[in-house]
Every structure is written in structure tokens, then in C-alpha cells.
Amino acid sequence: MSQTLTADARPAPVFEIDPEAFWHDPYPALRRLRDEAPVAFVPQLGAVLMTRRDDIFVNEKKTDIFSSDQPDGLMTQLMGQNMMRKDGAAHKAERTAIFPTVSPRTVRDVWKAQFERATEAVLDRVRPLGRANMVTDIAMPISGEALKCITGLTQIGWAEMDRVSQGMMDGIANYAGDPEVEARCHDCTAAIDRYIDERIPALQAQPDASLLSVQMQAGLSDAQIRANVKLAISGGQNEPRDVIGGAVWALLTHPDQLRRVRTGEVAWQQVFDEYTRWISPIGMSPRRVARAHVVEGIALQPGDRLFFMFGSANRDEHVFHNPECFDLSRDCGPAIAFGAGPHFCAGAWGARCLVAEVALPMIFDRLPGLRLDGAVPFGGWAFRGPLRMPVAWDV
Template sequence: MSNAPVFEIEPQAFWRDPYPTLKRMRAKAPIAYVPQLGATLITRRDDIFAEEKRVEVFSSDQPQGLMTVLMGQNLMRKDGVDHAAERRAIFPTVSPRTVKEVWTEQFRLATTRILDDLAAGANCDLVRDYAMPVSGEALKAITGLTQITAAEMDRVSQGMIDGCANYAGDPQVEATCHDCTAAIDRYITERLPALRATPDHSLISVQDRAGLSEAQLRANVKLAISGGQNEPRDAIAGTVWALLSHPHALARVRAGEVSWLAAFEEYGRWISPIGMSPRRVATRYERDGIVFEPEDRVFLMFGSGNRDETVFTNPDAYDLDQDNSGAITFGAGPHFCAGAWASRALIADVALPLLFDRFPGLALDGETEFGGWAFRGPLRMPVRLI
């Protein structure tokens, strides 16, 4: 076990708002063992940036990790040539060219239909009624699981990410996760014959044509759903909340002084939708007097690195003038998020501008509650549609 200093946390408070605790950790114990999480946390941005690339030490291959046990060994849980091979296999689905030529127009059409439905009412929960279906419809297209509803996509995604963050070992959370992964397997089985008959750019189709085994195919679709639903959902709703909470920032974006992409990227730095990534120590390693022993569990705390006071001038604020080029929202190494281009297109080119164009007087209509530390976003967000 690592000889890192022990840092105690209060789990419920950490879930409600991890940032005050992470700030204390960066100042007092930037590499620390947290017994409540059973892991050693690396919290400073430059440490994370360097160590994420050291895959021979901080390995993504985690046979006993929650994601592997619950979802199968996807490309995110592989390193080196195995990871690179599967990443190449899925690239035709998520490449910048495919996003531009195939997915963006589909995103726009689906989002317009959702906005048409919302226009019939005077208010809504922006998370449930807009961000969730926009993200879900996009993910249905990208994965190829077009036969399910956006709500079902959200359900199975949430079940899996709750399972992957279930470090307390709650049996009900685990059971729900198993139910969700079984459902996804059924949906893949339903769609495979049609996609083999009529191939397309979807993740199922592209992997199948690349010759990946069915186990690999299924594990990677589950990976795409576990991250590809909640991250855009939380980033869409969260960025809208940030802009409505900072009217001057919204006015600048609307005036064309700042892009929608910049507004989203500053939100992703400030409140990281994916707050951490786990690693397994593969070989003994020492850094700054702290020894990491084989099989130690390590969390790279992206959300903490994105608020590092030594990197960002105004780390705890939503500041569109801030240089956030050092942000590690999508990761920093070989496991940089493969879906980053699709996320940027969906959020910055479609979901944000179309929403504010349709409802120019959009306003908050009550308290917005946030939750989570491994995955973080608004839980509910009442708004008036004006």
C-alpha cells in the first residue's frame, strides 16, 4: 500500500460539493490516500498531466476494477497496442470528419424536434426535459441503438456510471448496474442483423466491420453509453446554468464576442462533468517521496486539476476571460476522450445556440442542485421558457 499521507473526507459532503475538500488537499496533501474511497488521489493539474501518460506505472488495465467487472474490458481499460488498436477501430465513428459530415445535422434535427415539444409549455426542468433527451438522441445515433428511447438511454447510462462509482459496495447499485448492462446487450443483439445488412457510421457497425470480437464490441458500446450520455447531458445543462447565472457572460456570447465553444469549455474546466479517472499501479514507483506499490488504486482527479491555483488565475470562478488552455477536462494522455469532437459539436454547435435562439428570454425558475464528484452535474434545473 502507498505511504501517501492519509486524508479523511466526509463522503456525503464530498458528493454534494468536492471542491472545498480538493482545494485543501492540493494545499496540504496533493497526493493523499483517502480511506473512504480506498484510493490514493492525485489532485494537482501538472502531476495528473504527467502521470496519466506514464501508463507503464498507472495502468488503465484493471481486471478487478468496477468498470471491467461490471461492463467488460473496454478500450478505456487497456493500454499500449491493445488500446491503440481498438481506438483505431472506432475512429471512423468519432472522427472530426464524421462528426461534421454525418452526426452534426442529425444532432440538429433531433434537437429541433425536442425544442418544438418544449415550446408548448411555459417552463420545464432543463436537465430532464432538454439536456437528457438531446444527449440521448445523439447517443442513439452514434451507437446505432436507434430503437430505444432517449429516456432509456439515460437510464442505462446512469445505472452504469453509478455502478462504476460504487466504491462503497452498495448491493442495490450493483444490481441496477447489472440490469442496465443486460438491457444494453439485448439492444445490441436486436440491432446487429439490420446493421450488418445496411452498414453505417454507428459504433456497432464500424466495430463489426473492423472485425472486433462481439465481446469487444459490446464492452465498447457500454463504454460509449456510460460516458457519452451523462457528460453531454450534464455539460449542456451546466453551461446553460452558468450563463444564466452570469448574465454579462451570456450577453457577450450572444453578441459574438465569445463563442459558444468557449462558454462550454470554461464550464467544463470550472465544473468538470467527469471528475476523475481510476488507475491501477502496475509497478513500484516513487514520486516526491511517496511510494506507490503494485495493485494500489489511484484516482487522477481531473476536476481538482482544473481548479489548480498554480495553473489558472481565477480557478473557482466561471470566467470567460480566463486562459483555460491548460484544462484537462477530456483527459491529458493516450486515453484522451475519443468522443470529444462529438461532444463539442453537440453542445457548442447545436444544443446551446439552438436553445437560446428558440427561447431568448430563458430564465432560471428556482434552485439548481448539483451532485457528484466522479461524475458531476445539475440534478434538476427549473427554468422559464420565454
């Protein structure tokens, strides 16, 4: 847990990782970190990693120490300073401005029906085929169509929505500094600016509940509006996509758990909660250390970069029994898949609705005999999900 600065505090121990192995499966290294060095500097990532759930739960709320304001961070540099990279009053003001788009009431009364229509269209298109890639042919378009509605960028296709989202995701996780990845990210952010420009006149004439529109109605600056739309796209596409695909895989590889859902013993909401605990689609959240502090006896200095490792926290053996098992009877209350502080994911209600109330039940209902049809590799540690998922069903 956190302490005040003391003379006997020590520097963060150095913990080496194999970046490629960490990308393919971060969980063995994260377990070692929790056991051996819960606050440690990882040179391959250029950051201190905080890996235990209770440490993260307490310290994420201390925005005066662990600041989201990161002027030199990749997200700010590549996408603009969105509300996720602000603290205090500035963050609260923008979060309040966008609330009419993401509130539980808006999700229920506006977005859910649109999610249902879009998901039905995707499944009607693939059902006669008898087989598909769950990630690219089903989860990706479902997520993309939902995000088009929420952002207000309804004029683009779901494939383009996925392209620009993935380009930004790759860019803000580009800690190795690959120039090609950075160039693709710039191309994607420029495309989003063009799409925003195209939609502004229509939304000025006829406002709606979309993110672009409610920000315009709230009087946010042009820079604020664009940065927050990019933020929504960067997380609002790949995370629901990865959870839809990953949760389908989890159920198909755990037929006993799927049987419990089909019989009504367990709700689809529990599938969502347990999957996002087990394989957190958002594996970490970065912070800048704003002032000297000590956590677990480790001295942190102003300017240090620190990652709250949500993917590790949600498998913390000190909190969860058999955390590496997918278990729908588990109490997921302590999980922090969407964060634990003032930056708790604003899109959580929309994601829960899309995945648990719409996509998962419709997929299993409309694709009878759904089954895996090949290997399912996963990838990522900052953002994690299935890379491909061949499936088949009865026609």
C-alpha cells in the first residue's frame, strides 16, 4: 500500500521481460511481478509497473500523485489532450459534457435498439455461410456499427471505423517508437478529423445524442471535441470487439459454463463481468508521477512513468480464488476491468449493453450449433483480445 516518503524507501527494482513473449502472453510475467516485485521498473517498457489489485485500487484515486496529465505521452501527442489525459475540474467538466451520450438512460432508450438492429443485420449476412472469422466477420462489424451511432460519424463504414481505431491503438501503444506505426496513426487521426468536418453541418442543423453532437451542444472547444471523439473511437471499437470475440471463445471452450448460461442459471451480464476480469481488454492505464511518493517501500520520483496494470490486478491471487480460471460463479465485484478512480471508463454502460444484452445472446441464438473451427491465438498486453477465431455453425 502507499506510504509517505521515508528515508529508508528504496528505488524500484528492475524486472526484465521479453517484449515478444509479453505481447503473446503477459500473465506469467505479471504473476512473477505480483509475487516478487509488485512495484518494479521494466526497462523494455520504460515504466514502473504496479501489479497488485489493492495497490492500484487505492492509488488510482490519488490524482495529485498519479496524474493523467501527460503532455509528453503518446496519446496526447498523437490524438490531442482528451479528457482521459486531464485531472480534477478539467476532467470533470468534459466528463459531465459527454454524459448525455453515455448515460445508462441514453444507452437504454437510444442506443440499445440501434445496437440490436445492427447486430441482427450482421448475423443475417453471415448466417447462410455456415462459417466465419468471429473476430473480423462478426465482432468487428457489430462493434463498428455501434460506435458509428455513438460517435455520430454515421457516414463511414464499420471497416473504416475499425481501421482508424486500430491505427490509434497501435500508435498509443508504440513504446518501441516504430516510425511506420506512428505514421499510420497520424493517417488515422487525420481521417477522423475529415469525418468530423463532414458531420458538423448536419448535427448543427439537427442535434442528437451522439458524442459529437452533445459536445457541440455543450460548447466545448473544437480541440476538445476532436480529442474526445478520437478517444471514444480508440477504445470504443477494439474493446467491445475483443470482448465479444473473447467471450464467445471462453464459452465455447468451457461448455459447462455455457450450459449454465443457456439454462438461465447464469446471466449474460455475468459472462461479461467474468470475461473482462479474466482477460482484461484494457490491460493497463499510464500515469505520470507528479510528486515524490512511496508505494510498497518503493520510492517514486516526479516525472516517473507508471502503468496501473489492470490485467494483473484482475488476476491477483490475494483477491481472487483460482484467478486464472474462467468461472461464472465468481464474485467479480472486486475486479477493476474499467478502472477504479475518477477515470472509470465512461463507455462502460454502453459496452455492457452491447456485449451482454445484445451481441452475445443474439450470436448464440442465431448461429445454432456454434463451434470453434480452428486455433484461436490471442495477443496484446496493453489491449488484449483474440487475433482470429474461425467458427462454424449449423445451416
